[in-house]
Amino acid sequence: MLTLKFIQENTDLIIKRLKVKNFDATEIINKVIEQNNRRKETQAKVDLLKAEMNTISKEIGKLFQEKKIEEANAAKEKTTSLKEEIKSLDAAFASIDDEVNKLLVQLPNIPHELVVPGRDETDNVEIRRGGEIPQLPETKKPHWEIIKDLDIIDFELGTKLTGAGFPVYKGKGAKLQRALISFFLDEGEKAGYNEVLPPIMVNEDSGFGTGQLPDKEGMMYHAQADNLYMVPTAEVPVTNIYRDVIVDEEQLPIKNIAYTPCFRREAGSWGAHVRGLNRLHQFDKVEIVQIANPKTSYQQLDEMVAHVENLIKKLDLPYRIVRLCGGDISFTSAMTYDFEVYSAAQERWLEVSSVSNFESFQANRLKCRYKAKDMKKPELVHTLNGSALALPRIVAAIIENNQTETGIKIPRVLIPYTGFDIIE
RNA sequence: GGAGAGAUGGGUGAGUGGCUGAAACCACCGGUUUGCUAAACCGGCGUACGGGUAAUACUGUACCGGGGGUUCGAAUCCCCCUCUCUCCGCCA
CATH class of the missing domain: 3.30.930.10 (Bira Bifunctional Protein; Domain 2)
Known part of the structure; x- marks a missing residue:
C-alpha cells in the first residue's frame, strides 16, 4: 500500500497516475486525508492527557515514598475522570486508525511513467x-x-x-x-x-x-x-x-x-x-x-x-x-x-x-x-x-x-x- | 498428544510494581591518544505516530512475543493465545 506521507504530499499526482489504471482515487484519497487529520487531532488530545496522567502517577509515587498518604490519595481521585477520558479517546483513535488503514489498502500502486493507459x-x-x-x-x-x-x-x-x-x-x-x-x-x-x-x-x-x-x-x-x-x-x-x-x-x-x-x-x-x-x-x-x-x-x-x-x-x-x-x-x-x-x-x-x-x-x-x-x-x-x-x-x-x-x-x-x- | 521451562533492544543478558526506553557486555559509528595497525579512553548507538523547525535541535505518546485485565502507576501481578527449548509418547 501507499504510505500516508506519500499520499499527503502527492495527492494530485496519485489521482492522475491511477487514472492510467482506470482507477478513480479521488474519493478514497479525500477520505484518507480527512480521516488522517481526525486521527492526528485525536492523537494530539490523547497524548496530552496521557502525559498528564503520567505526571500525576509519578507524583503519587513520590508522595507514597515520602509517606504523605493523604496527599497521595487525594491525587488518586483526580485520575478517575482522566482515565475515562483517555479510555474513550483511545477507542476513538483505534477506530479512526482502522478506518484509515481500510482506506489505504483499497488504493492500488501507482504505475510507473512508462506504463501506458489501456483497457486490457x-x-x-x-x-x-x-x-x-x-x-x-x-x-x-x-x-x-x-x-x-x-x-x-x-x-x-x-x-x-x-x-x-x-x-x-x-x-x-x-x-x-x-x-x-x-x-x-x-x-x-x-x-x-x-x-x-x-x-x-x-x-x-x-x-x-x-x-x-x-x-x-x-x-x-x-x-x-x-x-x-x-x-x-x-x-x-x-x-x-x-x-x-x-x-x-x-x-x-x-x-x-x-x-x-x-x-x-x-x-x-x-x-x-x-x-x-x-x-x-x-x-x-x-x-x-x-x-x-x-x-x-x-x-x-x-x-x-x-x-x-x-x-x-x-x-x-x-x-x-x-x-x-x-x-x-x-x-x-x-x-x-x-x-x-x-x-x-x-x-x-x-x-x-x-x-x-x-x-x-x-x-x-x-x-x-x-x-x-x-x-x-x-x-x-x-x-x-x-x-x-x-x-x-x-x-x-x-x-x-x-x-x-x-x-x-x-x-x-x-x-x-x-x-x-x-x-x- | 502429556509434563515442565522460557520469550527483554543488532547479539549475549540484568531487571525489586514507581527514579527503567530499559543495567552491563559485545557488535557498530564518531572522536582522543599513537610511526601504522591494535589496545586504551571518551562520546554516540531502537522503532512508530504526533508537536516543533527551513532543516536540525528539542519535545509528547506508544512499544520488553501477541491480545485482554488488575492498579494512580505494569517488562515486573492475573487471564487467554502464539512460539521456542527440555523430557516422554508418536512418526517420514
Whole structure:
C-alpha cells in the first residue's frame, strides 16, 4: 500500500497516475486525508492527557515514598475522570486508525511513467520478439492430445486422485518437469541468486504482507483447521522472509530464487481456452525475488527481464515481451513485463512469466526497510519478482513446437538434465 | 498428544510494581591518544505516530512475543493465545 506521507504530499499526482489504471482515487484519497487529520487531532488530545496522567502517577509515587498518604490519595481521585477520558479517546483513535488503514489498502500502486493507459491486454506494448515460430505440418496436434498419446501427463488420473486441474506427470513427462526445475534453478544460481526452499503453506500475516489477503482470499486454498494457506506463488513465502526486517544498504540487492509448487483456486475462470496445461490448480514454478535499493530497482527489473529472456532463448522458444498497460497491470505492481511464448499448435501466445517492480508498495505492508550509515531513518525497500519460469505452458510450448513424426525433441540445454533427447 | 521451562533492544543478558526506553557486555559509528595497525579512553548507538523547525535541535505518546485485565502507576501481578527449548509418547 501507499504510505500516508506519500499520499499527503502527492495527492494530485496519485489521482492522475491511477487514472492510467482506470482507477478513480479521488474519493478514497479525500477520505484518507480527512480521516488522517481526525486521527492526528485525536492523537494530539490523547497524548496530552496521557502525559498528564503520567505526571500525576509519578507524583503519587513520590508522595507514597515520602509517606504523605493523604496527599497521595487525594491525587488518586483526580485520575478517575482522566482515565475515562483517555479510555474513550483511545477507542476513538483505534477506530479512526482502522478506518484509515481500510482506506489505504483499497488504493492500488501507482504505475510507473512508462506504463501506458489501456483497457486490457490488447493495449499492452510489445517491447521485442525473439526466436522463430516453427512451421508445423498439417498433422500438428495440440499438447493435450500429444501428452495423451505419449502417456506422459495424465489429467484423468489426477482427477481421480484430487480433482480437475491436478495432473499426474508420468515417466519422461515427470522427468521433464524435474529437468526444467533444475535447469531454471541452476541458471538462477549462475546469475547470482541464492536458492531457498520455503514452506508451501503460509500464515495470514504472510498473505497480507504480499497482498493476497485480505482482498484476494479466494485465490488461495485455505486449510481452515490450522488457518494456513497454500502458496499461489513462491513470491509469498520468499518475500515475507523480509517482513519486519531492516537491512543494511550494502546487502542490497538481495536476490533469492525458489522452486515451489503453486496452488490456485481460479474459481470460475475455466473454459475452452484453458484446456490441458494452459491453466491448472497446481503447477510448478521457479520464482526470482529481489529486495532492492529504490535508487536502482529499475536496473534490477531490467536485469530480471534479461534473465528470463535468456532462459526462453536457451529453450529455443519463440517469444515476445510486452509491457503491461494500465488496464492489465496488477493492483500491486508499478511496472510489469509479461513474457509470452508462441504455442505453434494452438497458434496463440501463452504467458509464461510476469516480472514486476512493486516499488515500495509491498515493502510498506511488509515493513521491510533499509538503512545506510548516513541515513537518519530507515526507508522502504523496493521489492521485485518474476517467474523464471512457470512450467506448464513452457512444457506445452515445447511439446507442441518440438513435435516431430518420431516424437518430441528435447531442447539441447535440457538433455544433460533429462538424460534423453526425445520423448516417443 | 502429556509434563515442565522460557520469550527483554543488532547479539549475549540484568531487571525489586514507581527514579527503567530499559543495567552491563559485545557488535557498530564518531572522536582522543599513537610511526601504522591494535589496545586504551571518551562520546554516540531502537522503532512508530504526533508537536516543533527551513532543516536540525528539542519535545509528547506508544512499544520488553501477541491480545485482554488488575492498579494512580505494569517488562515486573492475573487471564487467554502464539512460539521456542527440555523430557516422554508418536512418526517420514
